[in-house]
Amino acid sequence: DTGVSQDPRHKITKRGQNVTFRCDPISEHNRLYWYRQTLGQGPEFLTYFQNEAQLEKSRLLSDRFSAERPKGSFSTLEIQRTEQGDSAMYLCASSLGFDRTNTEAFFGQGTRLTVV
Amino acid sequence: AQSVAQPEDQVNVAEGNPLTVKCTYSVSGNPYLFWYVQYPNRGLQFLLKYITGDNLVKGSYGFEAEFNKSQTSFHLKKPSALVSDSALYFCAVRAYTGNQFYFGTGTSLTVIP
Numbered sequence: 001d002t003g004v005s006q007d008p009r010h011k012i013t014k015r016g017q018n019v020t021f022r023c024d025p026i027s028e029h030n031r032l033y034w035y036r037q038t039l040g041q042g043p044e045f046l047t048y049f050q051n052e053a054q055l056e057k058s059r060l061l062s063d064r065f066s067a068e069r070p071k072g073s074f075s076t077l078e079i080q081r082t083e084q085g086d087s088a089m090y091l092c093a094s095s096l097g098f099d100r101t102n103t104e105a106f107f108g109q110g111t112r113l114t115v116v
Numbered sequence: 117a118q119s120v121a122q123p124e125d126q127v128n129v130a131e132g133n134p135l136t137v138k139c140t141y142s143v144s145g146n147p148y149l150f151w152y153v154q155y156p157n158r159g160l161q162f163l164l165k166y167i168t169g170d171n172l173v174k175g176s177y178g179f180e181a182e183f184n185k186s187q188t189s190f191h192l193k194k195p196s197a198l199v200s201d202s203a204l205y206f207c208a209v210r211a212y213t214g215n216q217f218y219f220g221t222g223t224s225l226t227v228i229p
Contacts, residue, residue, distance in 0.1 A: 004159075033217070042120075042206050042219030043160065056215055091159055093217075103148050103167060103210065105217055107159035 002026060004108035006092050012114045013082055020078045021111045025094030032075050033105060034067055035091040043091055049075060082115045089113075118143045120207050122220035129197045130228050137192040137223045139207030143214075149190040150208040150217070151181055160206060166190060177201070197227045 005024040013019050025032050030051050035043035046065065048056045051072040060066070064082075069075040079086055089112050093105035119142045129135045141147055148167055152160040164175025171183045181192045190207060207220045 006159075031215075040221070042208075042221050043217075045216045045218070048215050059216075093160075104150055104162050104165050106162060107152070109159040110157075112157070 004092055004094055004106055006090075006108035006111050008111055009109060010112050010114075012116060015084060015115055016081055018078065018080045019082055019113065020076050021090055021092075021113075023075045023077070023092030023108060025074070025092070026106055027073075029094035029096055029106075030072070031095045031105075032069055033093040033095075034075070034077050035093065036061070037089040037091055037110070046077075079113075082113075084115045087113055087115045118209055118211055118214065118216075118218045120209050120218055120220035122205075122207055122223045124223050125221075126224045126226070128226045128228060131199055132196050135194050135197045135201070135225065135227070137205050137207075137225060139190045139192065139220060140188050141190060141207070141209040142188065143209050143211045143218075146212040148210040148212065149181075149183060150210070151175065151179070151190075151192050152206045152208060152219075154204040154206065154222070163192070163205075199227045199229050201225060202227045 007022045032049045034046040037043045047067045049069040064080045067077045089110045091110045093107045095105040121140045150165045151163040166183045174180045204222045206222050208217045
């Protein structure tokens with residue numbers, strides 16, 4: 001499968017615990033995005049990488065959220081001290097970059113987080 | 117500011133009838149426009165995009181969309197709906213010089229057999 005891969009698909013955690021999600025983008029894609037989606041809403045932008053550089057992180061929901069893409073390949077999203085309000089689907093997407101003919105982002109299947 | 121509006125939360129259409137899912141956008145400069153479909157507990161699947169050129173763009177599974185600059189709209193259409201088209205549809209916009217995709221709140225399409 002050469003699509004965007006996310007792991008785990010589902011995560012149930014107790015409030016206050018830390019969680020980390022992984023995203024493997026399509027191999028030749030240099031842009032990687034993280035989005036959050038809650039029930040009945042569209043995806044909400046969190047952060048974005050161009051290769052290993054995190055170029056936009058102001059939309060991360062709080063300082064409990066952090067993301068890395070250390071070698072410009074896979075990325076991780078960490079949530080520290082989880083709260084019930086963090087329960088959502090976390091989506092990762094990748095795209096080829098700024099080429100006008102390849103502007104679309106391809107999404108993974110998401111990680112559904114439930115904080116109990 | 118960039119934004120997308122999908123005015124209908126729910127669209128119902130009979131199988132075999134044409135369908136339209138509406139989308140309007142607001143963006144500074146030239147827009148890149150996209151439609152995605154989401155099935156339950158799945159990620160978003162790309163359907164089609166408008167970058168430049170012909171206002172009518174064709175995409176996957178027989179879907180097409182019409183870009184109307186004066187009305188700032190990008191409605192999704194299909195001539196003949198299938199029951200398998202039932203899903204959640206999202207419109208998205210990205211500014212030409214932007215990095216983020218902005219999504220609408222989605223429209224749930226139900227095709228009735």
